[in-house]
Amino acid sequence: MAAHRSMATISQCKDKRRxxxxxxxxxxxxxxxxxxxxxxxxxxxxHWESASAQSLMAKHEPMFISRSETFKFIAGxxxxxxxxxxxxxxxxxxxxxxxxxxxxxxxKVTPDPRVRLVSGFNLQIRDAVPQDAGDYICQIxxxxxxxxxxxxxxxxxxxxxxxxxxxxxQVKKGxxxxxxxxxxxxxxxxxxxxxxxxxxxxxxxxxxxHVLSIENVDRHKGxxxxxxxxxxxxxxxxxxxxxxxxxxxxISVERPVVFSGEGHEAMLVCIVHGETQPEVIWFKxxxxxxxxxxxxxxxxxxxxxxxxxxxxxxxxxxxxxxxxNQLGKSRKTLQxxxxxxxxxxxxxxxxxxxxxxxxxxxxxxxxxxxxxxxxFRKLPQGHEVVDNAIDSQSSSSSSSSSSSSSSSSxxxxxHNHRIGSNLANYGGYGNLMRWGHNDWxxxxxxxxxxxxHYAQGMSYMVRGxxxxxxxxxxxxxRNRYGWSxxxxxxxxxxxxxxxxxxxxxxxxxxxxxxxQTKKILRKSKSRTHLESWG
Numbered sequence: 001m002a003a004h005r006s007m008a009t010i011s012q013c014k015d016k017r018r019x020x021x022x023x024x025x026x027x028x029x030x031x032x033x034x035x036x037x038x039x040x041x042x043x044x045x046x047h048w049e050s051a052s053a054q055s056l057m058a059k060h061e062p063m064f065i066s067r068s069e070t071f072k073f074i075a076g077x078x079x080x081x082x083x084x085x086x087x088x089x090x091x092x093x094x095x096x097x098x099x100x101x102x103x104x105x106x107x108k109v110t111p112d113p114r115v116r117l118v119s120g121f122n123l124q125i126r127d128a129v130p131q132d133a134g135d136y137i138c139q140i141x142x143x144x145x146x147x148x149x150x151x152x153x154x155x156x157x158x159x160x161x162x163x164x165x166x167x168x169x170q171v172k173k174g175x176x177x178x179x180x181x182x183x184x185x186x187x188x189x190x191x192x193x194x195x196x197x198x199x200x201x202x203x204x205x206x207x208x209x210h211v212l213s214i215e216n217v218d219r220h221k222g223x224x225x226x227x228x229x230x231x232x233x234x235x236x237x238x239x240x241x242x243x244x245x246x247x248x249x250x251i252s253v254e255r256p257v258v259f260s261g262e263g264h265e266a267m268l269v270c271i272v273h274g275e276t277q278p279e280v281i282w283f284k285x286x287x288x289x290x291x292x293x294x295x296x297x298x299x300x301x302x303x304x305x306x307x308x309x310x311x312x313x314x315x316x317x318x319x320x321x322x323x324x325n326q327l328g329k330s331r332k333t334l335q336x337x338x339x340x341x342x343x344x345x346x347x348x349x350x351x352x353x354x355x356x357x358x359x360x361x362x363x364x365x366x367x368x369x370x371x372x373x374x375x376f377r378k379l380p381q382g383h384e385v386v387d388n389a390i391d392s393q394s395s396s397s398s399s400s401s402s403s404s405s406s407s408s409s410x411x412x413x414x415h416n417h418r419i420g421s422n423l424a425n426y427g428g429y430g431n432l433m434r435w436g437h438n439d440w441x442x443x444x445x446x447x448x449x450x451x452x453h454y455a456q457g458m459s460y461m462v463r464g465x466x467x468x469x470x471x472x473x474x475x476x477x478r479n480r481y482g483w484s485x486x487x488x489x490x491x492x493x494x495x496x497x498x499x500x501x502x503x504x505x506x507x508x509x510x511x512x513x514x515x516q517t518k519k520i521l522r523k524s525k526s527r528t529h530l531e532s533w534g
Contacts, residue, residue, distance in 0.1 A: 062087040062140050070151040073132075074233060079125040080118065081150045083138035092141045093121045097134060130154045130186065157234030158189035160227060165241050172327070173247035177214040183229035183237065190231065196224035196240070219245050219273055248328025249274035251321060257335045260311050261366020268306040268334045270321035278323035278330075280304045285318055308336070316481065338481035340365035343372075345473070345490040347459070354467035354495045360459035361487075367479040368450040372458050374443045376473040378466065379491070468496035 065084035073079050085093055095102040095117075102110045103117055114126040125132055133154045139147040162182040171177055183189045193200065193207040200207055201214050201221045214221055222245040230236035254269035272280055282289040282297060289295050289306070296307040304323075308315055320333045343363040351357040359376075363369060445460060456477075465471065470493045477484045 060087045062091050062142060062146065064138075064140075064146065064148050066138070066148060068148045068150060070153065072153045072155055073128045074155045075128055075130060075157070077128045079123075079128050079132065079152060081123040081125075081136050081138070081152070083121040083123065083148065085121060085138075085140060088140060094139050094141060095121075095123050096137045096139060102136075128154055130156055154186065155233045156184070156186040158183050158185035158229035158231050158237040160229050160237045160239045163227060163239055163241060167240065168242050168244070170244040170246065171217055173218050173245055175217050177212075177217055177243065179212045179225065179227075179241055181210050181212070181227035181229075181239070183210070183227075185229065185231045185233065185237075187231050187233075189229040189237075192228050192230075194226045194228065196226060198223055214243075217243075217245055219247050219250065219275070221245065244275065246275045246327060247273075249278040249323035249325055249330040251323055251330050251332040253321075253332050253334050255334070257337055259337050259339070259341050259364070259366065260308075260316075261338060262311055262313060264311050264366055266308045266311050266315070266336055268308070268319055268321075268336065270304045270323075270332055270334075271302050272304050272321070272323045273302050274323060274325045274327075276325050276327075278325040281322045281324075282306045283320045283322065311336070311338075313338070338367060338479070340367075340369060340477040340479050340484040342485050343475050343477050343487050345475070345487065346457075347492070349492050351465075351492060351494045353465075355465050356461055356463045357465060357471070357492055357494060358459060358461050359473060359490075359492065360457065361475050362455060362457040363477045363484070364455055365477065365479050365484075366454060367481060368452055369447040369456050369458075369477050369479050370450070371447055371478050372445045373476045373478075373483075374445060374460055374473065375440050375475070376462060376471055377440045379470045379472055465494045467494055469494050 063086050065086060066082040069082075071079070071081065083093065083095070092105045094104045100110065102108070102112075102115055102123065103121075106117065108116060112125075116124050118124045121138065123136065123138070133152055136150045136152060137147050138150070139145050160181060160183045162180070164178075164180040169177065169179070181191055181193070183191050190208065191210040193209065193212045194205060199205055210227075212225060212227075222243050225241045225243060226238055227241070228236050228238045250273045252271045254271065258266055258268055260266035268282075270280065272278055280297075280299065282295075289297075291297055294309045296309070298305045298307065304321060306319065306321070316336050316338045318333055318335055320331050322329065322331045324330075341364040343361045345359070345361045347358060347360040359374070443460065445458060447456070447458065462471075470491060473490045473492065474487050476486055
């Protein structure tokens, strides 16, 4: 029994050891085979995912979101060309220009340091230059490559790179000038010529041409000429040419006749232009003048002045300024006169009366006026007066022009009486002579009393006129140095009214006989009645 129990115990021990051994073997098996299982499972998973991706790719082809465009950039700008794509895996996106590959995928191929990819596959080029213009291709490397093309145009601001004269041109008077201005840019710039602070010689403000031609150059055509190129890109470009004209002296006088009086100061002015700067000399008749206490010569720019202080009677006469430079000589004459200025009529153009007219005038004179000569006539038929200017329909109706004692004529008067030694022909002071129809009537009127004022004047009642008629008048003044030039013709007309209002008659009667006329009548020996004419 004990032996049987011992055998049972031994058998149980063997079974336990057998069980432990099997568990150990299983554990070892699992330890060795589990990585393989995991690897197989991963492979199966990858196979499944790969199959799924291929299936998805078969359904979604790569495509461009960006479209082909044309871009314009200014030189110096940053160029950015868009290339947005979808479903690119596992394909490569590349940029090309011509046969040159710029990028492939995310790798830059070109050695140009200005080129790079930004924000995916967008192509960036810094500091654009004109050579960057052209076509750029963004391509997806599928079996049949897909691509878009961008065209780049580089805009270049205008630049003036040549002016034929080099910026400065010196020519002689009478020459012809041709100046060319060449400019570049993209688009091609428009070239215009202008003149600084002036218009062009042709009268225009601008000339649309790259060539500026100037014929028969003179000093008025000199100056600064500006060439401007503009194409709408950036700021316009400009360059200037200084045209310097060489010419002999040119003289103009400020006043051909300068009126003055004894003891006064006189200024004779010549405006002298010339390149090179001329030398100016003053003459009295043929004698060259030197600077003295009474003769002072000044010049400010082109203005040359001879100042005569405390004028003497012998100072009156002819003067001349002579200018000379390397290109020639020029002369202009002036006159210093003690005679009166030309008188100015100041009476109304229409008379208050039908048969008379109170004519008046004023005159400037440094010396007292001694007498006046008034001339008048009825206008011949066929003449029309507009604003005190005459229009003649028949040239034959005008007689020869008048002259004064100084042999210089003035204005448009058409009578030919000369003031001189034949004063007796006028029938004495204040007397009106009879003449044929449309002839001139002359009246010599003494200036009584003498006036020592610079501004002097006179009035005179002309009688015996026809109603509603037009008349022409002139006047001359004489002081101790001679007769003034004749005035321009003055035109007046008589009234057509048969009777004037009483108030007008009273006022006019007061003016009818002036103080000067009363004294003329008192001093006149003949006391001759003023005759009417018709």
